[in-house]
Amino acid sequence: MTEQQRTSATGGMETSYGFRQVGEGEKQSLVNDVFHKVAKRYDIMNDIMSAGLHRAWKDAMVAALNPPRDPAYRLLDVAGGTGDIAFRVVEASGRQAHASVLDINGSMLAVGADRAAKKELSANLDFVEANAEALPFEDKHFDAYTIAFGIRNVPRIDVALTEAFRVLKRGGRLLVLEFSEVEMPLLDRIYDEWSFKAIPQFGKLVTGDAEPYQYLVESIRKFPNQQDFAAMIRAAGFSRVNYTNYTGGIAALHSGWKL
Template identity: 65%
Template sequence: MTTETSANGSREHASFGFRDVEVGAKQGMVDAVFHKVASRYDLMNDLMSAGLHRVWKDAMVSWLAPPSNRDFEVLDVAGGTGDVSFRIIDRSRGRAHAIVCDINASMLEVGRERAAKRGLAEKVEFVEGNAEELPFESGRFDAYTIAFGIRNVPRIELALKEAYRVLKPGGRFLCLEFASVDVPGLDRIYDLYSFHMIPEMGRLVAGDAESYRYLVESIRRFPHQERFAEMIRRAGFASVSYRNFTGGIAAIHSGWKI
């Protein structure tokens, strides 16, 4: 995802898949995608990644290492279905409290239902909100997590600044996102699979090929790992690092508010 201003400075653009659209239009377009796929989102994640998204999310929570001997408050942005938050609660042995903040009401509703079924309704709160303008006070959270969501934000720089703002000093930022494959040969196989198989899976399972075509294209427009790490540093974070997984298909980025 890229954001740019035209030569006369009057119009800001963002990528929507391989298309450039006005920034003001992108959020509504992304919202429409996730309203369509919400009910089958977790199932499609399993199918598209052959279950690897679970391994990557587990690795993210392991790197976060939420403490089990004290209270710990985490903000999970774009985490509508609760997948990451549930893992954090389990890892902390119930000491953590999570707020899931997502701009999409359909995704949040799926998350609320899942939390109730797991008996976690008191541990996980679901709030509708925009990553670019979070409805929370500054310096509140011990950690900020976002998994497979930041590439859908129209202005990534604003989202990163907001992440920095709402964290306590000493707070941790962790972002799991699809990345740039760094294994020769795997990139070609991955492209063939992504552009041909994933939209077809979306058509068969979710009745929607176009939404999954957008999701595949959005991955290709997301900044390379090094460039994204530099964006995190520019937002104010220190000790920024990242770890590649599965040949760079996904990466976890980490930063600290000092």
Template identity: 65%
Template sequence: MSQTRITDADGMETSYGFSTVSGGGEKQARVDEVFHRVASRYDVMNDLMSGGLHRVWKNAMVSWLAPSRRPGWSFIDVAGGTGDIAFRIMDASRGAAQGTVLDINASMLGVGAERAGKRGLDGALTFVEGNAERLPFPDMSFDAYTIAFGIRNVPRIDYALAEAHRVLKPGGRFLCLEFSEVDMPILDKAYELWSFRAIPAIGEMVAKDRASYEYLVESIRRFPNQENFASMVRTAGFSRVSYRNLSGGIAAIHSGWKL
């Protein structure tokens, strides 16, 4: 079951789970199809797959971000279609923030926009269909850039990180929440069994889609570990790069500043 983790951005462009594809275009098309299929059940599946821990991890990310309550403070949440992170940031800023949710997948954005409407956030959040590798915004547009459980699905991670740096204002903050490498000997074995045996089976029962969740589990195992990803963030030009492990390294939050 185990596969060697990728150590640099180049390897992710041709990695579709444990399979190798011809390049970024093929990977992007396959990933898009996965998220079109799972969009309607995405948040339910997150609860089932993580035992609700994804909520704790997302709260930890937003807490570390410490959104400003200054009027006009702006953020972009990339690959955030269903709105989970954006809603938390809006709550933490007490409604002062100006938020943009960007996702390449229209199905995910549709779920997020519907949820935003039910929360009365129609005017506070803008939902934009776009590619993390080519953000449709001018330089120095945002005070913060967040991405949660999305960076590993981007074919050219170095492009996405460069774009994150470009659209941030000087003094802006980058935060990435992603599954990572478990650093506890007993936990890693239990997590391996849960991932490869339970999660695809849950996907088949709840979302009627085993293959998509097999890909998602495999993509986690291929993603660079904490130190290798931190190196990529530094290479993109970010300063004061650091990370925090969550739940023994099942997930990690990476932070960087545009100084």
């Protein structure tokens, strides 16, 4: 299982569909299919994959961002279709900030737009169907860029990070929350057992299909470790790059600034 080697700071995720190697340009459509299948159960999926801890990790991410109560503040939340991070940021700003939720998957965005309407947050949000590798925004447009549990599903991560740098204003901040490499002895073994044996089976019970969960578990193990991903963020031009491990490294929050 974990003998599968992680990709490095020099790349590899663009042709990695879980543990399968796929051709150049094939990954995106395969990933899209996964999220079309799980869109309506996405939050349940995150509960399964993190044993519910993703909620605390996301709250910590928003606390680290600390959005101001300023109607001019602009957030871009990428791969955030269901709105989970954007809703938290808008609420933390006292419903002053504006968030653009961008996702390549229309099914995910439909769930997010419906949730926003029910929460009466539609005035603070817009939903954009687009690719993280080619953002449809002008340079220096946003104060912050967030992406939670989505960067590992982007084929060309280096391109997405370069695009993040481009659309951020000077002084803007990048925050990336992602499953990472467990750094605590024993916990890594427990997490492996949970990931490879339990998660796909729970996924099958919830959605009737284990395959999307098998991919997602495998994609976590292929994603660069904390140090390598931090190096990728620096290579994209960001400064003051650091990361904070959550729950022994099951997840990590990476931070960088455009200075």
